[in-house]
Every structure is written in structure tokens, then in C-alpha cells.
Amino acid sequence: MSSAPAPAVAANIVLPVNEDGSLVDRNTVATRVAGKGADPEKKALFASVIKRIDYTPKIGTELHGIRLSQLTEQQSEELAALIAERGVVFFRDQDDLDYKEHIKLGRRWGPLHLHPLVPQVKENPEVIVLDSRLSPPSRFNTNDSWHSDVSFDTYPASYSILKFEQIPESGGDTIWSNGYELYDNLSQPIKDLLEGLTATHSSDIFKVQIANHGLKAFGKLNDSVHPVIRTNPVTGWKSVYTNPVFTREINEVTPQESKWILDYINNLVAIKLQYQVRFHWQPNSVAIWDNRSTFHTGVPDFRPYHRRGVRVTVSGEKPYYDPNSGTQAKAWEATANAIVAKQEAVEKARQEAEATASAKTA
Template identity: 40%
Template sequence: MARPAPKDSLEAYKHLSPDSGFPTIIHPHFNPKIASHVPPDPIREEITPPKDRAFFADPAKASLFSVAKPVDLSESIGTLLEGMQLSQLDGKQLDELAALVDERGVVFFRDQDLDTEGQVKLFEHFGTLDKHPAQKDQKHVTINGSIVDWRNVSNYTLWLNAEFHADTSFEINPPSYSLLRMEEHPPVGGDTAWVSQYGLYDALSDHLKKFVGGLHAVHTSRLQYDTIIDSWGGEPNRPPIDTHHPAVRTHPVTGLKALNVNPGFVTGFAELKKEESDQLLQFFKLHIHSADDHYVRWKWAVGSVAMWDNRVTIHRVIPGNYPASSRTGIRTTVFGEKPYFDRQSESREQRISRLAAEKAKKSNENGVEHTSELSIHASNGVNLGAS
């Protein structure tokens, strides 16, 4: 079955070479609406968001797991919670859900009874609701179907639409948590894939970890801004921005290092020349698309929900042949902290190794103590055999 053609609303499609079939230029400023648009809202200033709810959670998550069965979908990322309704969780259980999302990157649910009002009310527990530049309603944004394949669209526009990204990572305060609830969905197609940035960082060589840890990635909204106007026919709320964030960040709750690079919004590295940036970005694109051991793919259905942490995951919709109008979801997000990097923080693999070593040491110490006790009892003529 042939894949549908990309959206023909892009201005570049009106400027194709009759010989090659490709646009004579791909810069979207061909569209005069981009230059004439005046966003109604100013560029945001940095804020201090409310304390992450995961800080208030029981690390064992006993309350959450008393009503839900966790099923890990891969070793690195993704957990399905079975047998529960999000609408029935209390504040303590929601805090523990936040902690689980921090650790597993994305958590999934089936057959949920939430409606939009209930989703908004529930998600306000996790912080201050964010607003996407294309979003009209402060409380939520509607996510429509996407059949666009970035490998094709990149021939016509500079923005890699539908590539791996973290939601609005270009903001000075990028979102921490996002939640998407599906209201309409085709029986096949429209899956979403997530990749763990904990895992992406761990998979680098030690030398590259050190090098990238000294860089700042340039996250830009400019290409999406142009596309919102040119392709979507929208009117962005805020002017385009470029923001420098650490290329490796430390998660405030888990204390773990994660890569902070995504092809959807990162255009370079502040400390490098353009040629160097381009080559490093090309490597990271390959690194991300090769990360099948740090990857999970979710098959949606009506009533399915995913909650993820944008600080330690990236995601993309998988393009397909389904009608775009058959896929509709409601997404809510909340503000996160300004990304930071603590060089003394651990990676996930480092923590796993450290905890295993500490456990082995404790076990050995207990074994020595137990052996000493046996020697004492034996010297006193105590029968240590079966009674």
C-alpha cells in the first residue's frame, strides 16, 4: 500500500524544479505570512516551578502498587500499569506515579475513563500547566494524526517534523511531565515510540561522555514556528527563540545523568563550529535511531494513556497510511525546571553498579559475621546440626 504524499500545504511545494521534482529552495520564508505574523505573547522569562511531586513519593511506591500491577515493557524504558483507573488515584498514589515516570521514562495505561476535564484536573496535581506555542486553550492541546515522515518532509522544510523530540525543549523552562490520552485512533498505525535519554547517555564511550558533558545544545523554536504558520496554517503565541541547554542534564529527582539532545529541536552546539556541530548532530541522529535496547513502542487504542518525563525521554509518532483525521488525542503538560548539569551526578549504569557492589559488600560482611558466630558456637561445644 502506497504511503500518502506529505502535506501539500508547505509553501515549498509551490516552488518545485520541473527537472528534479525537489523545491528550488526549502527555506519556508517564501510564505509572506511568516514575516507578517505578530505573536500576541512575549518571550517567556525563567520561572521556578513548584517542587516536583516525585520528591514527596514513597520510593517503594507501596500505595500505587497496591492498586496497580506494573509490567515493564523493556529493560530500559516503559512500564504498563494494569488494573487501575487514573481517575481513582489519590494524591499519595499520584506522587508515586510521578516517581515511577521519573525512573521508567514513560508509563502506560489502558481503558481509562478520564475525560478532558478530569485529565486537566488530575494533571494539575503535577505542577503548573504549560502552553504550547500553537496551543489556544491554556489547559490542554489537541494532538491530531500525523502521517508525515521526516525523511521525506526534510526535502521540503528545514524542520524535521515528526522526528524524535522532547516537547518544546527550546523553552527556558521545558516541560517536565506530559500526558496524552487518546480519544480517536485507527486500528492499525499511529504508534508512538520513546527512547530513554538515560540509556542514550550510558551507551556513549567514556571519552564522548566527557566531551559532550562540556557542551550546550542549541534548542530552537524557529523552524517549528515557521512550520506552524506555513504548513499548519496556525498563528504561534510567542516569538521564535534559541535557548542553550546543557547537552547532558541531571534529573532533579533521580539525580541521574541523561543526554539532552534531540533532532527535532536541536540545531547545533554553542561551543562548536558549524561543521563540527553538523557532524555531531548526525552522529546523535544515528545513535538515537539505533537505540533499540533503550526503545519502547506503544500501540494506542481509544482510552489509552501515556505519561512521560520529557527530561529523560524523547519520542516520535510512527508515520503510516491511516487517515490523519482518525487519530485525536488530548495532551497536558506542566512546567519543569531550567535544565542543569551536575558533573558529580551518576549515570544510571554507574548507580546500578554502585548499588550492586554495596549489596555484595554488605552480603560478604554479613557472611563474615555469621562465620565468626559459628566458630564461637563450635568452640563452646554447641551442636550446629539439625535438631
């Protein structure tokens, strides 16, 4: 696919309109939660994995041996659960994931979002184009701001599936940050405050693009209100759910307090390296992430090189907060204890072997 001519970007899509001439809201809502109730051990998925690389203990995993175009239904459900747990999962050499298979994979997890502004593939409007050569230059072509995809929609993205067809000779990485861990590391008084708040997410950034460059929207540009702390319906864990690009304000506090809260959260997302994982793209690499519990940003360090990718985005459920939700930190305790126990067992065996060898030479 990477050697084929790039398909035309939609410029003349027939726009659905209401009787009064207004644009139809093209956002969709999931009718089920993909991955919820999947096998916790993910035996079907891992039966095809020949190598697993966890980039950090809590976020980011690369799987080898998986062909995304050949997943069974059970494997795709287990993969959805793994992505919800790990935040983002990476794959290499997915050259057979063409537009048809790309769309097919996304639809296994829910209806596909049709972006109201980002350029689309004309024949497949579910596929959006992220191309550094598109004009006018814009944040959605080369993004350097942390965000969660289309959080301004009433039913924002659950999963996003991004494949890069053309990559720069150097630079152009993408970074994800862990919303679960951000929440877990807040002090209890701050958690108590945030759990009672909601925030307005706005598509203002796209409205500015339209005003400044005369662009044409493909659908409604929404504003929506979501909880500041969100429960992930797959894992049941709490995560912070605001971002610098789309979150306009916290609703229950003064404007000054809203700015302080959002600036504080945004700063943690950007500077806390322990929350982050960085992916270096190769041709036909694929990243799939959970927008409900991660933030991401492209790194605009690759000009004058060219970068071109395509993405499908799965519409999710309406964000909600359940005060009885669990946390990644609590779920991680058993894993952490097992890791420590294994390390201690290895060290004990080493010491015993040394003692035995020393006794033989005495």
C-alpha cells in the same frame, strides 16, 4: 468521552500582549520537583496495581488497576517518581479521564504549559489537540521525528500526559527512546566532551509553519540554551538532552563539529533498538512520560485512518547539569544482580530436583 462530539479547536483565543503589543511569554516554571523524595518502594501506588508489565528492563511500564482520575496525592507523587525512573508509563481504559481530570492530574506535578502554536481546546487551552485531520498537515499532527516536548522553552516540559480518543484500525504507534541509556553507553572520552557543552534549542520548526501556512501563534516562540548532558532532578541520573526537531546547534564548537555531534546522537536515538519501547494505542489509553530523559516520535504509518489525541504538558525546571550526578547504569546494578541471583537460584533448584528424582529411580 470518546463518543462525545469533538470540542472546537481554539481559533479565536484572546492573546495576552505586552504594552508594546508583543505577545506575552506564556511559558511557566515549576516551583517544586514532583516525585522527588517519594517513597522508593512506591507502596501507596502499587497497592492499587493489579498487574505490572515492564516492556523492557530499563524503559516502559504498563500498570493495570490504576484510575488516574482517582489517585491520592501520595500516589501521584510516587507515580511521578516511577515515570522519571522508567521513562514512560502506560495505562489502559482511562475513559473517565476527561479534560477536567486530565488537567487536574497535570497540575498536581506543576503548572501546565500553554503551547504557542499547536491547536488547543477552546474552553481548556492547557489541552492541545493532536489530530491527523487538521489542516494544514504538519509534523505536530503526525510526527515522525524524535523530540522532547517544547525543549525550546526556558523551562521546558517535565511530564507530558497523552490520551488518544480515536485510533486507527492499524498503525499509529508511538516510540520512546531512553536518554539515560544513551548516555551510559557512550565511551568515557565522548562523555567528557559532551558534559562540557551546551546547545541552543529553537522553535524554528514552528516559525516555518507560520511562514508557510499563515498560522497564528498563541504566545512567544522561544530559543533557549540547555546543557547537552542533563541531570534529572528526580532520579539524579545523567541523560543526553538534545533532539533532532528543536536542537539547532552545539554552542562551544564549530558548525561542522556541531553537526557531527548532533548527527551522531540523533542516529543513536533512532537506530538503537535496545534504547526503545513501542506502545500500541487502544481507545482511552494514556501514556505519561518524562521529557527530561526520553525522546519520542509518532509513527506515521496509519493513513488513511484517523488518529486523534489530547495532551497536557507540565512545565518543569530550568535544565541543569551536576557533574556529581549518578547514572541509570549504576542504579541498575543492584537490580540486575538480584535478577541474576534469582535466575541462578531457580536453576539450582531445578538441578537439585532432577538429581533427587534421578537418585530415586536408580
